[in-house]
Amino acid sequence: MSNIRIRAQSRDGVTTVRCLITHEMETGLRKDEATGGRVPADFIQEVHATWNDQKVLNTYWSGGISTDPYISFKFNGGAAGDTIHFTWVDNQGVTETTTATIS
Amino acid sequence: MTETQLDTKRRLLLQGSLGVGLAALLPTSVFANWPQDAFKAEDKDGALQALLGNNAVEMSDAVDLKVPDIAENGAQVPVTVETELAGVESITILATTNQNPLIATFNIPEVALPFIATRIKMAETGDVMAVVKTANGLFANTKTVQVTVGGCGT
Numbered sequence: 001m002s003n004i005r006i007r008a009q010s011r012d013g014v015t016t017v018r019c020l021i022t023h024e025m026e027t028g029l030r031k032d033e034a035t036g037g038r039v040p041a042d043f044i045q046e047v048h049a050t051w052n053d054q055k056v057l058n059t060y061w062s063g064g065i066s067t068d069p070y071i072s073f074k075f076n077g078g079a080a081g082d083t084i085h086f087t088w089v090d091n092q093g094v095t096e097t098t099t100a101t102i103s
Numbered sequence: 104m105t106e107t108q109l110d111t112k113r114r115l116l117l118q119g120s121l122g123v124g125l126a127a128l129l130p131t132s133v134f135a136n137w138p139q140d141a142f143k144a145e146d147k148d149g150a151l152q153a154l155l156g157n158n159a160v161e162m163s164d165a166v167d168l169k170v171p172d173i174a175e176n177g178a179q180v181p182v183t184v185e186t187e188l189a190g191v192e193s194i195t196i197l198a199t200t201n202q203n204p205l206i207a208t209f210n211i212p213e214v215a216l217p218f219i220a221t222r223i224k225m226a227e228t229g230d231v232m233a234v235v236k237t238a239n240g241l242f243a244n245t246k247t248v249q250v251t252v253g254g255c256g257t
Contacts, residue, residue: 014216027224029202029255045137055212062142064198064206064224066179066254072220073209 006100008084015078015102017049017056019071021088027063041091044069049086051078057086078102142205147197147232150205154195157241160234163188166244168233177225177254184219184233186242191217193236199245200229201255226255 003022008015021044028041041063049057056075078084080102087097141154151158169183184194194217195208206223217235225231230245 025224027203027255051214054214056215058210058212059207060137060142061207062203062205064201064203066222066224070220070222072218074216074218075212075214076216077214 003096004086004088004098006084006086006098008078008100008102010078010080010082010102014074014076015051015056015082015084016074017072017084017100019069019086021069021071021096023067023069023088023090025063025065025067025069029063044088044090047071047086047088049073049084051075051082051084056084138208141208142203144205145203147199147204150197150203151195151234151241154205154208155193155234155236155241160241160243163235163242163244166233166235166242168231168244168246170231170246170248172247173249173251174225175251177227177250177252179222179254180225180231180248180250181222182220182231182233184217184235186217186235188217188235188237188242190237190239191235192238194219195234195236196221196223197232197234198223198225198229199232201226204232224254225250226253 005020008017024042026039026042030039032039043063044061047059057073082102084100089095138154141150144150144153148158165188167185174180191211193210196206197204209219211217228250230247232245234241234243
């Protein structure tokens with residue numbers, strides 16, 4: 001099951017992409033009430049997306065991005081039926097990739 | 104094999120092993136290009152200096168920053184940054200009162216528009232700052248968000 005939901009829409013030559021990722025986004029600063037220690041950091045560090053082998057998103061994150069991150073971005077070009085590749089990598093080395101079709 | 108070819112191979116091998124060595128030193132960061140120093144900085148100037156090599160920002164209304172005036176839940180504060188400035192290289196979002204103010208930085212590829220919308224965590228009431236980098240320097244705008252319930256310790 002993919003933990004990334006993407007909607008990409010093209011209008012007047014501009015594609016708007018909206019993504020919702022399922023991820024804890026633990027900062028590493030939060031206290032664990034049970035143990036008194038810190039909850040280990042576990043957050044997405046890098047997200048990128050490509051369209052026709054061109055970069056359309058290239059971003060670095062901290063744990064300051066909300067749990068279950070939402071990100072929206074826009075680019076020039078893109079037509080209905082085109083594919084967008086979307087990938088994230090977290091600080092634990094976990095990664096996930098998905099593709100979406102522009103509508 | 105000539106002396107030069109051998110030399111090149113030797114250099115490649117050296118570079119290769121150096122790369123592995125560095126990666127082993129950074130177990131918390133998968134990508135060496137994740138700007139760790141900037142994200143670990145404890146004030147916004149330090150973060151900008153580490154990230155962009157400069158913290159001389161010019162306040163500008165050309166940077167359109169949208170945040171709510173009041174956020175009941177500091178764990179989910181919507182932020183939208185947009186600008187009409189030309190040649191935008193990156194958009195950076197900071198929450199100045201967070202322990203580590205740098206939230207995220209978005210490089211804007213050539214075909215992308217200078218537009219970003221996301222949600223951030225805010226520990227307490229404070230300023231959200233958006234910094235837009237262009238060839239002409241750093242342009243910024245800030246807005247204060249009243250946080251009712253902090254979003255970092257929960």
